[in-house]
Amino acid sequence: MRDKKIEKLIKEEEKRQREGLELIPSENYVSEDVLKANGSVFTNKYSEGYPGRRYYGGQDFTDQVERLAIERICKLFKCKFANVQPHSGAPANLAVYAALLEPGDIVLGMDLSHGGHLTHGHPMTLPAKIYKFVTYKMKNPDTGEIDYEDMRKVALAHKPKLIIAGFSAYPRTLNYKKFVDIAHEVGAITMADMAHIAGPIAAGVLRNPFDDGFDIITSTTHKTLRGPRGGIILTRESEEIAKKIDKSIFPGTQGGPHMHTIAAKAVAFGEAMTPKYKVYARQILKNAKAMAEVFKKNKIRMIGGGTDNHLILADVYGSLGVTGKEAQTVLDEAGITLNMNSIAGDTRKPLDPSGIRFGTPAITTRGFKEKECKKVAELMITVLKNKDDKKIKEQIHKEIKKLAKKFPIPKKFV
Numbered sequence: 001m002r003d004k005k006i007e008k009l010i011k012e013e014e015k016r017q018r019e020g021l022e023l024i025p026s027e028n029y030v031s032e033d034v035l036k037a038n039g040s041v042f043t044n045k046y047s048e049g050y051p052g053r054r055y056y057g058g059q060d061f062t063d064q065v066e067r068l069a070i071e072r073i074c075k076l077f078k079c080k081f082a083n084v085q086p087h088s089g090a091p092a093n094l095a096v097y098a099a100l101l102e103p104g105d106i107v108l109g110m111d112l113s114h115g116g117h118l119t120h121g122h123p124m125t126l127p128a129k130i131y132k133f134v135t136y137k138m139k140n141p142d143t144g145e146i147d148y149e150d151m152r153k154v155a156l157a158h159k160p161k162l163i164i165a166g167f168s169a170y171p172r173t174l175n176y177k178k179f180v181d182i183a184h185e186v187g188a189i190t191m192a193d194m195a196h197i198a199g200p201i202a203a204g205v206l207r208n209p210f211d212d213g214f215d216i217i218t219s220t221t222h223k224t225l226r227g228p229r230g231g232i233i234l235t236r237e238s239e240e241i242a243k244k245i246d247k248s249i250f251p252g253t254q255g256g257p258h259m260h261t262i263a264a265k266a267v268a269f270g271e272a273m274t275p276k277y278k279v280y281a282r283q284i285l286k287n288a289k290a291m292a293e294v295f296k297k298n299k300i301r302m303i304g305g306g307t308d309n310h311l312i313l314a315d316v317y318g319s320l321g322v323t324g325k326e327a328q329t330v331l332d333e334a335g336i337t338l339n340m341n342s343i344a345g346d347t348r349k350p351l352d353p354s355g356i357r358f359g360t361p362a363i364t365t366r367g368f369k370e371k372e373c374k375k376v377a378e379l380m381i382t383v384l385k386n387k388d389d390k391k392i393k394e395q396i397h398k399e400i401k402k403l404a405k406k407f408p409i410p411k412k413f414v
């Protein structure tokens, strides 16, 4: 590269990723092919519109790329329509709201403090200023069970136009059928924001909300799905909804699609169709369960009592007297990256909450199995229990570097 300053920073980031362990559950490593497509000449192209109906010339190859991405993702999720243009998850969700709702309409989503996502109605977001969000919660944070009876009551009282299933910090499975039944009772459309678990769903190892009749799925493509940073909106079968969503993405909320990213999405979707990807997705869940077992053995409270998916939310403040921020900092010093997270009923502030959130998509890509994951969980707990002991942290950092070296980040997945 001619820009030496940026080149140096890229190299340093590469080293950080290579030598440390990535446990942020929404992060992953993409293949060399995905990187190549993402860094391709498609970045030079404007393609407003959709395949076959664009506003600019020169679309012979962009059209083929976008059609391939659509065809592959529809096959993976068993749906009729896909929009692969959303720049990421938040714009995907905003576009669905704008497509289906009028200002002031009511949306029912999971409470942020119980695992929901900012874009499902946090007061500081644009959608919350336009639409009215009401929420459902867990019945019991120690089992993670959703309070479906209360959800139904809230739905009957507020008559939402849209009901959202989905989360960014919830470790259990959702009963999609119950969402659909409640939605039918009040005449709502159903949307599943599957950003975190899109990979295991695509691989058939977690339940597909479309199988229970959900109307729409939104997702990012860079988490468990192991693609470039981006978003998608899938529609099970309603052409009317799909058309509204297309209009809502362009020209409603976005301009020219990022064709280089769409090319990289198509590559990732192709990789997700392989038998090897199914094995990977299954292993993500096995690895998360293995880590949860170690936390349980050490009597560290986990929201939901464990995990059915790729992530764990641990109450480190309640169990060890270490705040989420302290835990994030000391684990970072030991070469383990994760994030602090609020937990249901948290008495602490979001910038120094009681919990940590971590998961296994990235270390599973490196080839970690249950044995290594248990080891990492044990090392994490040792660091947390000895957070002020510099020597122990240094020792563990060495062990983490050794583990990382033994499991290099792969360049090819198929």
Ligand code: DSN
Pocket (backbone or CB within 6 Å): 026, 089, 117, 168
């Ligand atoms: N930032 C993503 C996550 O970490 O869950 C969701 O937006």
